[in-house]
Amino acid sequence: MGTTVQSIEQLREQVLAAAAAGSVLRIRGGGTKDWYGQRIDGQVLDTRVHSGIIDYEPTELVITARCGTPLAEIEAALAERKQMLAFEPPHFGDGATFGGAIASGLSGPRRATSGAARDFVLGTKLLDGSGQVLSFGGQVMKNVAGYDVSRLLAGSLGTLGVMLEMSVKVLPRPIRETTLRFETSEIDALRMLNEWGGLPLPISASCWHGGVLTVRLSGAEAAVEAAARDLGGELADSADDFWSRVREQQHPFFTNTESLWRLSVPTSAGAIILKGEQLIEWGGAQRWLKVDADADMAQRIRRTAAAVGGHATLFRGGDKEVGVFHPLAPAVAKIHQRLKASFDPSNIFNPGRMY
Secondary structure, eight states: OHHHHHHHHHHHHHHHHHHHHTOOEEEESSOTTTTSSSOOOSEEEEGGGSOOEEEEETTTTEEEEETTSBHHHHHHHHHHTTEEOTTOOOOSSTTOBHHHHHHHTOOOTTHHHHOOGGGGEEEEEEEOTTSOEEEEETTTBOOSTTOOHHHHHTTSTTSSOEEEEEEEEOEEOOSEEEEEEEEOOHHHHHHHHHHHHTSOOOEEEEEEETTEEEEEEEEOHHHHHHHHHHHOOEEOSSHHHHHHHHHTTOSGGGSSOSEEEEEEOOTTOOOOOOSSEEEEEGGGTEEEEEOOOOHHHHHHHHHHHHHTTOEEEEEEESOGGGOSSOOOOHHHHHHHHHHHHHHOTTOOBSTTSOO
16 A cells, blocks of 8 residues: 555656646656657656556456556456456557556457447546546546546546556456458458348457458357358468457558558448558458558548548558547537646646647
8 A cells, every 4th residue: 555655646746846847747658659649748757656456356347457557467367367358458569558558548359349448447546737636437436527537538648647547347258269261352341241240140350451351259159150150251270369460450461551540430331442551440440541641641531531420540650740630620629628627737748649
C-alpha cells in the first residue's frame, strides 16, 4: 500500500509542478505507441512507476491493475486461469503497458465479435490536471453529467489525465479454435462475410488480403466442427502465429509503407476503390489501406469513407499535417473541448495528441 501511495504522490507532484509552471506533460508507459496520433510534446510522465495487479477474481471475470503494469503480465495471469482480454489489444512492442492499451483504445482481430477495448472497461481511477484522484465506474461511484467516463477514457490517448488504474472485464478462452482459408476475390469475400454474419456461426476473426480470405472459428468443440464442415475451405497451418502477426502488424502487408490508413466502415459497405493495397478485417468493418498519400489523396480517402458512413484515420507514417483523425463535427468538437477543460484545465496532458 505504501508503494502505491508513494507512486501516486510522485505522479501528482509532477502534475502539480507542470500546472504551476505552465509546462506540458507527455504521458508515457512503454512508448510502444508513441507514433500513434498527432504530435507528442513535453516532459515524460512515466506511468511505469505505478505498476502491479491489484485484484483478480477469475470467478467474477474481472481484473484490476495499475496503469504501468506490463500488458504481458496481465495476459500471463489471465492465461493461467484460461482467460483472456477478449478485445486482443496489440502490443506493438515488448514494453506495452496496461494503461497504454486502454488509453490507445486499440483492439485486435476478435473485436468484431467480442467488442472494443472500451466495451470491457468497468471502472477507472484518474489523476486529473488539478492533481485530484477521481474514481469512475460501476464498482466505485456513479458517473457524472451523463457520461460513462470510464469508457470515455478508452481511446483518449492520455489527453484527459493519467489513468492510475483500470478494472476490466475478461472472458474465458475458447475451448476450440480452427482457422480456415478460402481463395476468393475481395468482392466475393465481402459478400461471404456479410452472409455468414447473419448466421449463427462461431466466427471470431476474419482477414482478407491478396485473394485469400482467412477466418477463425472459436467456441465449443461441436460448434466449431459443425461450422468448419458447413463453410468448407482449407485448414490453415500455424494459425495462432498468423493472427498474432495480423494483430501486431507484422503481417507482410504492413511492411515497407510510407503511410497506412485505417478505414472504419459499415460491414455492408462494398469494395472500396482507392489507389493502393488493402487488407480487410472485422467482417469488412476495418479496411487497411497502404498508399503514399498527399493532402489531396488524404481528402479523397476521407470523402470515400464518409460516403459509405465511415471515417478514416492516418494510422502510421504519412504527413500528419493532413490530420491523423477524421475531422469532428462542430457539435462533437465542442463536447471534446468541454471535457478537456473539465479534466485538464491547464492543458498539460498530451496537448494536441488527438486534434
